[in-house]
Amino acid sequence: MGNDTSYTDQKFEQVGRRVRRPDGVDKVTGRAKYGADAYAPGQLVGLILRSPHAHARIKKIDISKAEKLPGVKAVVTCEDLPDLTGGNRGMMDILENCMARGRALYDGHAVAAVAAVDKTIAKQALKLIKVTYEKLPHVTDVDEAMEADAPVVQDFVFTSGVEPKPTKPSNVSGISQFGHGDVDAGFAEADVIVEKSYKTEQTHQGYIEPHACLANMSSDGSGELWVTTQGHFVFRNVCSTLLGIDIAKLKVTASEIGGGFGGKTHVWMEPVALVLSRKANRPVKLVMTRDEVFKASGPTCSTSIDVKIGAKKDGTITAASASLRYQNGAFPANWGMIGAMTAYACYDLKNVKTVGYDVLVNRPKVAAYRAPSAPMAAFGVESTMDLMAGKLGMDPVEFRIKNAAKEGTRASYGPVYGPIGIGPTLEAVKKHPHMRAKLKKNQGRGMACGFWFNFGGQTCTDLNIGIDGTVSLTVGTIDVGGSRASLSLIAAEELGIDYEQVKASVADTASLGHNDMTEGSRGTFSSGMATIFAARNAVEVMKGRAAKMWDIPVEDVVWENGGAKATGKAHSNLPPLTLKEIAAKSPQTGGPIAGHNETVADNAGVSFASHICDVEVDPETGSTRVIRYTVIQDAGKAIHPDYVEGQFQGGAAQGIGWALNEEYIYGKDGTLQNPGFLDYRIPVCSDLPFIDTEILEIPNPNHPYGVRGVGETSIVPPLAAIGNAVSNAVGVRLNHIPMSPPRILKALDEQAGG
Amino acid sequence: MKISLSPTLQAAANGEESISIVAATIGQLLSKLEAQYPNMSQHLEAGIAVAIDGQIYRDDWGKEIPTDAEIYLLPRIQGG
Numbered sequence: 001m002g003n004d005t006s007y008t009d010q011k012f013e014q015v016g017r018r019v020r021r022p023d024g025v026d027k028v029t030g031r032a033k034y035g036a037d038a039y040a041p042g043q044l045v046g047l048i049l050r051s052p053h054a055h056a057r058i059k060k061i062d063i064s065k066a067e068k069l070p071g072v073k074a075v076v077t078c079e080d081l082p083d084l085t086g087g088n089r090g091m092m093d094i095l096e097n098c099m100a101r102g103r104a105l106y107d108g109h110a111v112a113a114v115a116a117v118d119k120t121i122a123k124q125a126l127k128l129i130k131v132t133y134e135k136l137p138h139v140t141d142v143d144e145a146m147e148a149d150a151p152v153v154q155d156f157v158f159t160s161g162v163e164p165k166p167t168k169p170s171n172v173s174g175i176s177q178f179g180h181g182d183v184d185a186g187f188a189e190a191d192v193i194v195e196k197s198y199k200t201e202q203t204h205q206g207y208i209e210p211h212a213c214l215a216n217m218s219s220d221g222s223g224e225l226w227v228t229t230q231g232h233f234v235f236r237n238v239c240s241t242l243l244g245i246d247i248a249k250l251k252v253t254a255s256e257i258g259g260g261f262g263g264k265t266h267v268w269m270e271p272v273a274l275v276l277s278r279k280a281n282r283p284v285k286l287v288m289t290r291d292e293v294f295k296a297s298g299p300t301c302s303t304s305i306d307v308k309i310g311a312k313k314d315g316t317i318t319a320a321s322a323s324l325r326y327q328n329g330a331f332p333a334n335w336g337m338i339g340a341m342t343a344y345a346c347y348d349l350k351n352v353k354t355v356g357y358d359v360l361v362n363r364p365k366v367a368a369y370r371a372p373s374a375p376m377a378a379f380g381v382e383s384t385m386d387l388m389a390g391k392l393g394m395d396p397v398e399f400r401i402k403n404a405a406k407e408g409t410r411a412s413y414g415p416v417y418g419p420i421g422i423g424p425t426l427e428a429v430k431k432h433p434h435m436r437a438k439l440k441k442n443q444g445r446g447m448a449c450g451f452w453f454n455f456g457g458q459t460c461t462d463l464n465i466g467i468d469g470t471v472s473l474t475v476g477t478i479d480v481g482g483s484r485a486s487l488s489l490i491a492a493e494e495l496g497i498d499y500e501q502v503k504a505s506v507a508d509t510a511s512l513g514h515n516d517m518t519e520g521s522r523g524t525f526s527s528g529m530a531t532i533f534a535a536r537n538a539v540e541v542m543k544g545r546a547a548k549m550w551d552i553p554v555e556d557v558v559w560e561n562g563g564a565k566a567t568g569k570a571h572s573n574l575p576p577l578t579l580k581e582i583a584a585k586s587p588q589t590g591g592p593i594a595g596h597n598e599t600v601a602d603n604a605g606v607s608f609a610s611h612i613c614d615v616e617v618d619p620e621t622g623s624t625r626v627i628r629y630t631v632i633q634d635a636g637k638a639i640h641p642d643y644v645e646g647q648f649q650g651g652a653a654q655g656i657g658w659a660l661n662e663e664y665i666y667g668k669d670g671t672l673q674n675p676g677f678l679d680y681r682i683p684v685c686s687d688l689p690f691i692d693t694e695i696l697e698i699p700n701p702n703h704p705y706g707v708r709g710v711g712e713t714s715i716v717p718p719l720a721a722i723g724n725a726v727s728n729a730v731g732v733r734l735n736h737i738p739m740s741p742p743r744i745l746k747a748l749d750e751q752a753g754g
Numbered sequence: 755m756k757i758s759l760s761p762t763l764q765a766a767a768n769g770e771e772s773i774s775i776v777a778a779t780i781g782q783l784l785s786k787l788e789a790q791y792p793n794m795s796q797h798l799e800a801g802i803a804v805a806i807d808g809q810i811y812r813d814d815w816g817k818e819i820p821t822d823a824e825i826y827l828l829p830r831i832q833g834g
Contacts, residue, residue: 603809
């Protein structure tokens with residue numbers, strides 16, 4: 001079998017069990033160590049001074065008084081973060097986001113930082129730093145930023161993707177087009193055309209744990225960083241590059257993570273902590289306040305989207321187009337491009353065209369948020385799909401089934417699909433009892449589909465077998481949703497032992513080869529693959545050891561049911577050797593037994609989901625409650641069904657918050673008005689119904705167990721599913737997310753002719 | 755073999771929707787792509803993913819390309 005990634009339809013003994021997670025007890029008893037829980041002798045408190053302006057020239061920073069304050073050990077500005085990027089603009093953007101260089105680009109942009117012996121002194125020091133600003137015109141709205149007379153956020157940005165190359169800088173950093181066929185001809189063929197424009201507001205991932213780290217640079221140039229992150233190897237590489245540290249000399253240890261959802265895939269203040277530590281020659285702990293998390297980490301985009309769909313009377317879509325404008329904050333990115341790629345990925349379209357616009361504004365740098373860019377595009381497309389179904393007098397599920405992508409369909413983003421799961425999720429919707437449940441007054445039901453790519457990536461795993469036969473599994477992908485349990489199940493499956501014999505942990509960067517981020521739904525897919533191969537590697541070693549113990553050729557040894565078995569008539573009197581027996585004799589048969597694998601786990605396979613949602617709208621207050629919710633998604637193979645369901649439920653819960661409540665609100669002065677959980681309301685348990693799940697298992701042909709990533713797709717359909725449900729409940733179509741009570745009341749008033 | 759290009763990459767290939775490159779692996783394909791179309795270097799720096807019969811590969815340069823496969827190049831993107 002070796003490292004063949006092909007799916008084999010094997011029967012499982014361990015995989016599929018709902019076992020207890022190894023980190024569970026520590027997490028519920030408070031023993032688990034998160035980003036802010038590390039301490040080092042002599043550590044200092046770090047704090048960051050941030051711009052109060054949306055856009056301002058920094059004329060002068062006077063740190064002299066702060067430096068003289070007793071107890072202050074270091075004060076840093078951009079002068080302490082010289083440009084070592086060698087002309088790499090992307091790295092320079094990261095550096096400039098960590099510390100402003102001449103201009104503050106958004107409310108909350110870091111301009112200086114201090115390290116002091118305690119928080120009180122650090123706060124006093126911040127007050128003693130005098131920054132002279134010259135306020136500049138700002139823009140925070142995506143459509144306004146695209147206007148010809150909008151203030152230019154970055155003068156080095158010229159629109160890419162257009163010919164001839166522009167000669168003037170623009171807030172539109174890139175225009176990306178996808179699609180095929182002839183949409184004009186397709187719309188001419190249509191019997192019915194529906195066009196609608198949508199807006200979605202900016203939201204934050206809302207992870208409970210703020211960004212936190214403990215940096216400890218030594219005078220010999222080496223250093224350590226303890227940090228909450230989705231990818232400590234990537235953090236190591238980025239910090240090393242920005243600060244001129246040899247990669248091997250910076251050891252990064254990942255804490256337990258209190259949520260990331262994409263927001264902890266970027267460095268925000270970790271390089272600043274390392275520089276403070278280097279200057280102070282003491283460890284420095286930096287912990288963001290919630291206010292800082294909202295203002296100066298990476299929320300998702302706000303968007304403005306136009307959708308047009310044309311169809312025949314029989315329900316066949318003849319053409320579809322979309323214009324998708326995504327704001328990326330103050331630094332160039334490609335979130336609009338991704339929106340354009342995902343918008344129509346669920347459908348089999350002869351003529352389709354999407355254009356994504358990536359737009360700069362004076363807001364914080366945008367980061368990934370669970371299937372980044374896809375939920376907003378799906379809101380526009382799936383809302384319009386329902387409108388079209390209504391115009392055609394078709395059932396919305398049947399309309400989608402008629403146009404669903406299938407094996408052989410050319411995806412709207414380019415390639416032809418292999419085997420995919422959108423059709424089965426829609427068929428499961430049709431059959432689900434939820435669809436037949438009765439609704440009461442002011443209640444409505446909606447459904448929507450969603451797509452995400454899923455990724456694999458660089459992965460490295462070690463597996464060591466102790467002399468008592470227990471197994472240490474060492475992985476480099478951060479456990480964001482129970483992957484240590486899932487990976488332990490996989491190791492146990494391969495070795496033929498019980499789950500309880502395996503203990504998985506996440507290694508620091510000095511102990512294992514590079515692992516990419518836990519992003520793109522890759523954790524269990526890619527580390528699972530590496531674990532399978534590492535375990536098979538260890539099995540080969542154990543077969544050799546058994547051969548030595550029996551003094552027979554290794555070719556006569558097979559591995560069955562958690563032990564070595566001698567084959568052939570000549571060895572029929574040899575009883576099998578268990579893993580424990582082989583491990584016990586390992587000191588005498590060649591030393592430690594280990595397995596290892598490094599791989600690029602590519603070809604993760606795309607993912608689809610369909611959601612059903614019931615809401616009840618209070619017409620007097622405009623308040624909307626989700627009263628029933630069902631997620632149906634293809635998992636390929638659910639290694640640990642609890643954690644697959646958890647991902648389905650978590651994505652849906654975040655989507656519900658996004659759809660109904662969550663919103664970055666900026667004032668006219670360009671400052672964020674609601675940087676806290678009291679004014680930016682994420683759903684709590686009492687806001688949510690039980691979120692039901694149905695796991696479909698359509699094996700991924702490119703994973704030995706058939707695994708597909710499951711972490712992201714479930715946030716894609718909720719915005720549209722809830723919008724469709726609200727429309728069916730009270731007859732108003734909301735085209736602006738969040739569908740907060742004031743927006744619903746306004747729509748109801750307009751409907752009533754008010 | 756025929757290599758189809760995402761519209762976002764076509765300008766770097768003189769506006770062609772598809773190009774012809776003979777390559778046994780993804781690594782060979784990408785290096786020949788840059789050699790034939792120097793303007794592709796900016797896209798290669800940002801990242802290009804290769805879809806082989808609809809399956810997307812982002813990093814595996816050693817992946818062999820079947821001669822009769824559909825090859826589609828598109829921007830490399832990230833997840834959350």
